Amino acid sequence: xxxxxxxxxxxxxxxxxxxxxxxxxxxxxxxxxxxxxxxxxxxxxxxxxxxxxxxxxxxxxxxxxxxxxxxxxxxxxxxxxxxxxxxxxxxxxxxxxxxxxxxxxxxxxxxxxxxxxxxxxxxxxxxxxxxxxxxxxxxxxxxxxxxxxxx
Amino acid sequence: xxxxxxxxxxxxxxxxxxxxxxxxxxxxxxxxxxxxxxxxxxxxxxxxxxxxxxxxxxxxxxxxxxxxxxxxxxxxxxxxxxxxxxxxxxxxxxxxxxxxxxxxxxxxxxxxxxxxxxxxxxxxxxxxxxxxxxxxxxxxxxxxxxxxxxxxxxxxxxxxxxxxxxxxxxxxxxxxxxxxxxxxxxxxxxx
Numbered sequence: 001x002x003x004x005x006x007x008x009x010x011x012x013x014x015x016x017x018x019x020x021x022x023x024x025x026x027x028x029x030x031x032x033x034x035x036x037x038x039x040x041x042x043x044x045x046x047x048x049x050x051x052x053x054x055x056x057x058x059x060x061x062x063x064x065x066x067x068x069x070x071x072x073x074x075x076x077x078x079x080x081x082x083x084x085x086x087x088x089x090x091x092x093x094x095x096x097x098x099x100x101x102x103x104x105x106x107x108x109x110x111x112x113x114x115x116x117x118x119x120x121x122x123x124x125x126x127x128x129x130x131x132x133x134x135x136x137x138x139x140x141x142x143x144x145x146x147x148x149x150x151x
Numbered sequence: 152x153x154x155x156x157x158x159x160x161x162x163x164x165x166x167x168x169x170x171x172x173x174x175x176x177x178x179x180x181x182x183x184x185x186x187x188x189x190x191x192x193x194x195x196x197x198x199x200x201x202x203x204x205x206x207x208x209x210x211x212x213x214x215x216x217x218x219x220x221x222x223x224x225x226x227x228x229x230x231x232x233x234x235x236x237x238x239x240x241x242x243x244x245x246x247x248x249x250x251x252x253x254x255x256x257x258x259x260x261x262x263x264x265x266x267x268x269x270x271x272x273x274x275x276x277x278x279x280x281x282x283x284x285x286x287x288x289x290x291x292x293x294x295x296x297x298x299x300x301x302x303x304x305x306x307x308x309x310x311x312x313x314x315x316x317x318x319x320x321x322x323x324x325x326x327x328x329x330x331x332x333x334x335x336x337x338x339x340x341x342x
Contacts, residue, residue, distance in 0.1 A: 017328070017332070020328060020331070020332055021324075021325070021328045024324070024327060024328045024331055025324060025328075028302070028309060028324070028327070030309055030324065055335050055339075056331055056335065058335075058338075059331055059334050059335045059338060060303050060331065062280065062284055062338065063284065063288075063299065063303035063304050063334070064303055064304065064306065066188070066281060066284060066285075066304055067281060068180065068184050069180075069183055069184045069187040069188070069193075069196070070180050070183065070184075071179040071180050071182075071183035071197070071200060072197060075175070075179055075183070075197070075200070075201070076172055076175045076176070076179065078197075078201060079175060079201045079204050079205065080168065080171065080172065080175075082201060082205060083171075083205055083208065086205075
C-alpha cells in the first residue's frame, strides 16, 4: 500500500503507511522485543517516526478520552418491561418442566404410561378401565333392584 | 470465568429476573457506550442496547462458557450494531431515493442540507471535539469502526477483539491501523 498525500499543508511530507503501522503496533504493545527495540531506536532518531508517534498517540488519546456514554436511568426498567410484554409475563420465573427436561424424555415417559392404559382399555369388554359388574343370581342386575319398586 | 459469573449465569439460565437485573447493572453502561459509539445516535444506541440484553437473556443457554461472558456479550452487541448500521444505511438510501424523486417532481427545486461552517479555532474544545471525533468514527466503515471502538475507546485487548469479531490477529491490527490513519487525517483537517 502506498502512502496517501496528507491534506494538511502544515504537516509536511506524508508519513509512509508502514511507519504508521509499526508505530500503531508499538502503541498497542503488540511488537516482539526485538522489533520493539528497533522501533524505539527509530523513534529516537527519525523525525518521520517521531511525528507518526505523536500523531497516532494524540488520536488514540483523543479516542480514549471520549466521554463514556451512560445508559439512561430507566434502561433496566425498559428492558425488563419489554421482556415481560413480549413474553406475556412468562419469560421470567422458574422454568416449566418442558424447559428443564428434554422433549424426548417426556415423550418416552408419556408412552410408557399411555401404552399399558391403552392396552387395558382395548382388552376390556366394557371398553373402559372399570370392572364389569357381577351378574346377580336371580338374573336381574343389581341396579335394577333399586330402580324397579316392589309392588 | 469467575465463580461469581458462573453463579450469575446459572441463575440467568433459570430465568431469574433478579439475576437479569444484576447483569444489566454490571454491563449496561459499557454495552450502551459501544452501541452509542458505533451508531452515533442515542435513541438508536438505547434501542440496540436493549435488544442486546434481550437477545442475551433469550439465548443464554447457547453460551458455552468457552470465553469470558463479557466477550460473548460484546459479540452480540457488535452483531446487533452491524445489523442496525446495515438497516439504517438501507433506510437512508430509500429515503434519499424518495427525496430525489420528490425533488425531480418539484421541477428541480433545490433540496439540500445547509453545510455547517467549520470552526477550527474551537474544534478541539470539549463538546466540539467530542462531536468531531464521533463524526469521524461514523465516517469509518463498520469493520474499521468496530475495531477502533473496541480497542481505543473500550480498551479491550487485541486478543479479545479477535474473539469478539472472529477475525485473525493480523486483520484486526491492519484494520486498526487504517482506522487510526483515517481518524488522524480527519482530525488534522480540523486542528
